[in-house]
Amino acid sequence: MPIILICLTAVYAALGIFVWLHQRKGGDARYPAALEWGVLAPTLMVHGAALLLPVLRDQVLITGFGYSLSLIVWLMLMMYCLGSFFYNLRGLQLLLYPCAALSLLLGLIFPGSFVGYQIDDLPFMLHVGSSLLAYGLFGIVTLFAVLILLLNRNLHRRRLSPTVRFLPPLLSLEKMMFRGMLASFVLLTYSVVSGTFFAESVFGRPAGLTHKTVFGILSWLIYGALLLKHLTTAWRGKKAAVWTIIGFISLILAYVGSKFVSEIILHH
Numbered sequence: 001m002p003i004i005l006i007c008l009t010a011v012y013a014a015l016g017i018f019v020w021l022h023q024r025k026g027g028d029a030r031y032p033a034a035l036e037w038g039v040l041a042p043t044l045m046v047h048g049a050a051l052l053l054p055v056l057r058d059q060v061l062i063t064g065f066g067y068s069l070s071l072i073v074w075l076m077l078m079m080y081c082l083g084s085f086f087y088n089l090r091g092l093q094l095l096l097y098p099c100a101a102l103s104l105l106l107g108l109i110f111p112g113s114f115v116g117y118q119i120d121d122l123p124f125m126l127h128v129g130s131s132l133l134a135y136g137l138f139g140i141v142t143l144f145a146v147l148i149l150l151l152n153r154n155l156h157r158r159r160l161s162p163t164v165r166f167l168p169p170l171l172s173l174e175k176m177m178f179r180g181m182l183a184s185f186v187l188l189t190y191s192v193v194s195g196t197f198f199a200e201s202v203f204g205r206p207a208g209l210t211h212k213t214v215f216g217i218l219s220w221l222i223y224g225a226l227l228l229k230h231l232t233t234a235w236r237g238k239k240a241a242v243w244t245i246i247g248f249i250s251l252i253l254a255y256v257g258s259k260f261v262s263e264i265i266l267h268h
Contacts, residue, residue, distance in 0.1 A: 188219070216255070
């Protein structure tokens with residue numbers, strides 16, 4: 001697994017460098033998408049196999065820090081690939097590939113503990129599955145928010161850099177951000193409700209007031225307020241993008257942050 005992670009990290013880093021260098025030259029129309037997909041598709045297959053084969057072989061879901069990071073990265077990349085067939089996601093890879101490489105590198109340095117759960121526990125699997133999908137989709141939504149801030153900054157300067165020219169229009173980015181946020185919010189709602197109010201059937205014990213619960217509910221409130229304000233007042237722009245990033249930071253502290261503290265710092 002470590003060797004595979006090193007190879008995957010190198011490939012995602014190389015893809016990120018390739019996209020950045022190409023767009024620095026302003027090569028929009030001549031962008032070699034076939035080359036990108038020719039590298040990305042087999043890499044995702046290897047990445048997915050490395051994650052899923054141990055689970056199918058041992059019938060155990062692994063939830064250690066490094067494994068969880070790798071799984072979230074894979075889900076984000078898969079969502080990018082699938083979403084590209086329906087939406088113009090051009091420019092998302094400018095941030096996605098570097099983030100994927102950095103996340104895998106972090107998981108490689110801090111693998112955490114092996115924590116396994118039987119995959120025949122349906123309530124628990126549904127809770128974990130919705131949580132991971134929400135993390136992956138909110139990760140994509142957060143990258144959209146960062147791109148919106150970058151594009152906003154360039155538009156106010158009235159001078160678009162070659163990299164920013166590669167992006168879709170600002171309104172398209174905002175529309176995709178809120179659509180992704182709505183889908184993510186549905187998944188997060190199920191995760192928060194099942195983990196808080198039905199904790200005994202999911203985890204086998206009542207829910208406690210932990211920092212994981214507090215930050216999970218806080219992120220749910222932030223995203224809920226964002227969606228409500230957008231639906232009622234068509235709120236968008238720089239402030240909406242900033243609050244989207246704040247919501248994701250809270251979500252990171254709820255699960256990945258708690259994993260890092262318990263497994264890496266406290267060695268639990």
